Amino acid sequence: MQKEVRQPQRWFNTADITVSHQSNLLKQLNHQRRQELFCDCSVLVEGQLFRAHRNVLFASSGYFRMLLSQGPDGLPDSVSATFDVFSPETFTVILDFIYSGQLDLSSHNVIEVMSAASYLQMNNVINYCKNFIKSSLDISVKDEESERCLSLSETCSFTSGAGEDASEQQQQGPCSVSPPPALWTRDNSRSQSSFMGKDPDQDASASALKTNPSSPANELSAEAEDLHDPQDPLYTLPGSERRRGKGGTKRRAPNSSRSNQHDDLDIQEARTQKAEKAEELYATLPPIVGVIGHFNKDSNPIMRFKCPFCTHTVKRKADLKRHLRCHTGERPYPCQACNKRFTRLEHLRSHFETIHQARKLVCRKCKCQVTEETGHVVCEGTRRYRMCTACIQEVGCDDIPIDGMEGPNEEPALLLGVDGEEEGDTKRSWMVTDDDDLAEDSGADLIIQQVDDSDEELQ
């Protein structure tokens, strides 16, 4: 048997070498870009010319990938692209990120960078921006105390692994990102990312948001839910119903602390800050966040407006503004009767009519037609119906507290939103009232009032 002669092994950390190599390569490319060496692509942004390498742009941006692969077989020596939908400063941030892995985000540019990234189809940048915004919007009371202790900074820098493959980044999402050391704030009263402790895996991949509730794109919905954190005092309104999940309304927050003035102050403070955040987001929205949507039959692109927070696109800017409320949590339409707040006036109106009025002139029980005279409004917990006299008698007047029988000084008992509202025992909350009585209810007249969160009284 021949003895194997083993060569002494040398252990190389190939991962380190790879990273180092990629880093050096990127630095070289960036150096070449700054020297305008071998740049074969010109990008004109609002009149300002940027030079870059088409292969780098191709590798980094879906938009450029599409643009550069659309041309004829033989690509010209130089290609150019023109943008008017974002500013040169924004493109500088994007380009610097492409060539360095450093994304310089601040409160002033994050929205526009996100929109530009959306336009350029750079999902990794979108993810970083989303986390930046998400962290800055996260003002849950739960974390409030710890947040206050942390240091503040006006700007931050997201760093991706140098030379990291773009697609890989997209798959990894923000997990591969070093979280910002601190987050922007307007008043320096709070800061610091909370997403270090959260699952940051939020994929911004564009897929149908509505068609498949379990699709990855619907993580965006989950993210929106995060913004509607049930712990959020903005969301759990005093005396109002608490929402769990989309559309759910039946859970009520424990009212043990409702009378606590401190809590009210905290709620008010949080609401004010959230309103400011929403205001700031609106203020910093770029003038155009248009993207090329589908093509019409004439092969002309149809411009749509893309939400900077998710993949949703709309035809009209006004619709986008309306849509944005589901991300900002802004609820400018409070119900005067129960303080519950709504994103839209029509929802408030609908809520008022169904909850605080009983418009349908049919008996709830026997479905017969009733009139204003023969059909009484019956309150069952949070709901109001009309019932005919016969059905009321059938149910039994003894079991149904009738409005007007409770004494003239009795609180009109709009049960919704009243502190100490009873739960479970619905019989005790049954009421019958005539329309005239209803009109005397404190909340029976719908007063439409669009208010700032900051102005709203919490009583």
Added chain:
DNA sequence: CTGGGGAGGGGGCCC
């Protein structure tokens, strides 16, 4: 457990 109904939320689109 399941289906119906109520309530709320969101999108599309017309006025």
Added chain:
DNA sequence: GGGGCCCCCTCCCCA
């Protein structure tokens, strides 16, 4: 651009 309507979806409660 705002208001409003219609439609659909989701969640929850209840029988």
